[in-house]
Amino acid sequence: MASLPATLGAFRGADAPDLEALRKCVHCGICVPQCPTFRVLGEEMDTPRGRLYLMRAAAEGRLGLTAALGRHLDLCLGCRACETACPSGVPFGALLEATRVQLRRHGPPSRHRLLEAFVFAVFPEPRRLGAVLAALSVYRRSGLRWLVRATGLLRPFPRLAAMEALVDGVPRAEPLPAVVPARGRRRGRVGLLTGCVQRHLYPGVNRDAARLLALAGYEVVVPAAQGCCGALELHAGRADAFRARARALAAAFPADLDFVVTSAAGCGAAMKAYGHWLRDAADLGAKTRDVLELLAEAELPLGPLPLTVTYHDACHLAHGQRLRQEPRALLRRIPGLTLLELPDSDLCCGSAGVYNLLEPAIARDLLERKLACIAATGARVIAAANPGCLLQIAAGCRARGLDVEIVHPVELLARAAERAP
Ligand code: SF4
Ligand code: SF4
Numbered sequence: 001m002a003s004l005p006a007t008l009g010a011f012r013g014a015d016a017p018d019l020e021a022l023r024k025c026v027h028c029g030i031c032v033p034q035c036p037t038f039r040v041l042g043e044e045m046d047t048p049r050g051r052l053y054l055m056r057a058a059a060e061g062r063l064g065l066t067a068a069l070g071r072h073l074d075l076c077l078g079c080r081a082c083e084t085a086c087p088s089g090v091p092f093g094a095l096l097e098a099t100r101v102q103l104r105r106h107g108p109p110s111r112h113r114l115l116e117a118f119v120f121a122v123f124p125e126p127r128r129l130g131a132v133l134a135a136l137s138v139y140r141r142s143g144l145r146w147l148v149r150a151t152g153l154l155r156p157f158p159r160l161a162a163m164e165a166l167v168d169g170v171p172r173a174e175p176l177p178a179v180v181p182a183r184g185r186r187r188g189r190v191g192l193l194t195g196c197v198q199r200h201l202y203p204g205v206n207r208d209a210a211r212l213l214a215l216a217g218y219e220v221v222v223p224a225a226q227g228c229c230g231a232l233e234l235h236a237g238r239a240d241a242f243r244a245r246a247r248a249l250a251a252a253f254p255a256d257l258d259f260v261v262t263s264a265a266g267c268g269a270a271m272k273a274y275g276h277w278l279r280d281a282a283d284l285g286a287k288t289r290d291v292l293e294l295l296a297e298a299e300l301p302l303g304p305l306p307l308t309v310t311y312h313d314a315c316h317l318a319h320g321q322r323l324r325q326e327p328r329a330l331l332r333r334i335p336g337l338t339l340l341e342l343p344d345s346d347l348c349c350g351s352a353g354v355y356n357l358l359e360p361a362i363a364r365d366l367l368e369r370k371l372a373c374i375a376a377t378g379a380r381v382i383a384a385a386n387p388g389c390l391l392q393i394a395a396g397c398r399a400r401g402l403d404v405e406i407v408h409p410v411e412l413l414a415r416a417a418e419r420a421p
Contacts, residue, residue: 008059009057009058009059009060009061009062009063010058010059010061010063010064010065010102010106011058011059011099011102011106012102012105012106013105015098015101015102015239016059016098016102017055017059017094017095017098017099017102018091018094018095018098019056019059019060021090021091021094021095022052022055022056022059022090022095023056024088024089024090025049025052025053025056025086025088025090026088027049027053028087028088029047029049030085030086030087031047031048031049031081031082031085031086031092032047032048032049034081034082034084034085035047035048035081035082036077036079036081036347036348036350036366037075037076037077037362039347039369040362040365040366041075041362045072046072046075046076048082048086048090048092050072051072051073051076051092051096052090052092052095054069054072054073055069055073055095055096055099058099058102065102065103065106065107065108066107066108067107067108069103069107070103070107070108070110071111073096073099073100073103074110074111074112074358074359075359075362076096077315077348077350077352077355078093078096078097078235078315078352078353078355079315079319079348079352080092080093080315080316080319080320081315081319081346081347081348083319084318084319084322084346093320094273094276097234097235097237099237100235100236100237101237101238101239102237103237104236104237104238104239105237112159112358115159115357115358116236116358119232119354119357120232120233120236120238120241123196123197123228123232123354124196124227124228124230124232124233124245125196125227125228126196126199126200126227126228129196129197129200130200133167133170133200133201134170136167136170137169137170140168140169145164148164158360158361159357159358159360161360162356162357162360162363162364163357165395165399166356166357166391166392166395167201167391168394168395168398170200170201171201171202171203171204172203173199173200173203174203174204174206174207176192176194176206176207176210176222177222178221178222178223178224179219179220179221179222180210180211180213180214180219180220180222181214181219182214182217182218182219182220183214183215183217184215184217185217186217186218186219187216187217187218187298188217188218188219188258188259189218189219189221189256189257189258190213190218190219190220190221190257190258190259190260190261190289190294191220191221191222191223191253191254191257191259191260191261192206192209192210192213192220192221192222192260192261192262193226193229193249193260193261193262193264193267193271194206194222194226195228195229195262195263195264195267195387196228197264197387197388197391198263198264198267198387201387201391202387202390202408204411205263205387205408205410205411206263207414208408208410208411208413208414209261209263209291209410210222211414211417212291212295212300212410212413212414212417213261213291213294213295215300215301215417216294216295216298216299216300217298218258218259218294220261221253221254221257223252223253223254225252226249226252226253227245227248227249227252228245228249229245229246229249229262229267229270229271230242230243230244230245230246230249230270231266231267231269231270231271231353232353232354233245234270234273234277235270235353236353239277242270242277243277243278243281246271246274246277246278246280246281246284246285247278247280247281249271249281249284250274250280250281250283250284253284255283257287258287259287259288259289259294260284260287260288260289261288261289261290261291261294262288262289262290262291263290263291263292263385263408263410264385264386264387265290265314265315265316265317265320265321265385265386265389266314266316266320266353266386266387266388268288268289268290268316268317268320268321269316269317269320269321270316271284271285271288272285272288272320272321273285274288290317290321290323290326290385291410292317292323292326292327292330292385292409292410293321293323293326295326295330295410295413296326296327296329296330300333300413300417301417301420301421302333302334302335302413302416302417302419302420303335303416303417303418303419303420303421304334304335304336304416304419305334305335305336305337305412305415305416305419306336306337307336307337307338307380307381307412308338308340308378308379308380308381309331309337309338309339309340309379309380309381309382309383309412310339310340310341310342310345310374310377310379310381310382310383311327311328311331311339311341311342311345311382311383311384311409312342312345312349312370312374312382312383312384312389312393313345313346314384314385314386314388314389315346315348315352316386317385317386318345318346319346324346327383327385327409330409330413331383331409331412331413334412334413334416335416337412337416340377340378340379341377342373342374342377342379343373343376343377344369344370344373345373347366347369347370347373348366349366349367349370349384349389349392349393349396350362350363350364350365350366350367350370350392351363351386351388351389351391351392352388353388356388356392363392367392367393367395367396368396370393370396371393371396371397371400371402374393374397374402374404375402379404380403380404380405381404381405381406381407381412382397382404382405382406382407383407383408383409383412384406384408385408385409390406390407390408393406394406
């Protein structure tokens, strides 16, 4: 999409959406019932078909980059469930991202300017995020949180309240060694992305991912200087910042790795799109694998884990990377573990990057639907392969008082590996 005509209807310059891809939509509506925002809002313009109609109208010059167009695209979770459903192969995710780039560059200002400025100054910057989380930890332990909740101080500020409810505690940091040696028969050498939210809030997931990869025969390299993959920026249409992060990440990993592995589905989906957005990081994009993708191909010694588990499909794993069977197959390999299928397992939980902070009402509605499905399974453990989903579902379970454990699948696999005969 980098070298399209200078103008395409309302779109201008590089990174315009691909008109031919927009015209692939035949308006059949098969995607409509799969769309979470349609399920919540029931509006045609908040379906994939409606959004594609608007994008195409803009590309054909029948519509400007109006606030209404921006609003319908803002409300999209970017979950890509519509891509999975679409029989015509419409690349909705890429079209959405390209249109958001146009809106950011040439459209009306965002209605969430302040919050977005905070999010993009903090979330993709691991040091700043660490400092904010440390402050949150103090706030939680000092009793101030109790006071804020008891007095309902944040009630008039739903976005702040959503942010406050999301993080319950910050675990002790677990820095990984620069290299984790392979064990047993060597399969190759991989780099591990530690992620921004992941390294602070789920360091145990990175630790378990490295251990399992080593057990599967991979030497694991963990560059200390690695930064953010840029996923949040890509989803917000901040193409220049996204490209800069992709370039920096590509430079942080040695060039001779077989794969670069992530256990955060959102990061993996964005990294796998690097080749589409810039040449400099195309190689890294092509080498990117989700940890479950690699582990599914390997032999792992696993001992018994007598648990009843249900699995939530993170959108950017199931729809963004088409990885549905691998996580399930891996969990089924654990002796004694019963995997219960979650109804609507690939319906977005409402997390969607920072969507739960920007659009808390819709995110809450989707979370309630997810929690009802979880409760219907009766499972005591919920597995999901993305930190955003883990945070969102855990916050919902806390608020409902559900006595369940929320984990990444690698945590269950690592526990089972420790019990291997
Ligand atoms: S990406 Fe998700 S929310 Fe957006 S139109 Fe597609 S299905 Fe709906
Ligand atoms: S995006 Fe695909 S499934 Fe949805 S209306 Fe268009 S052609 Fe049909």
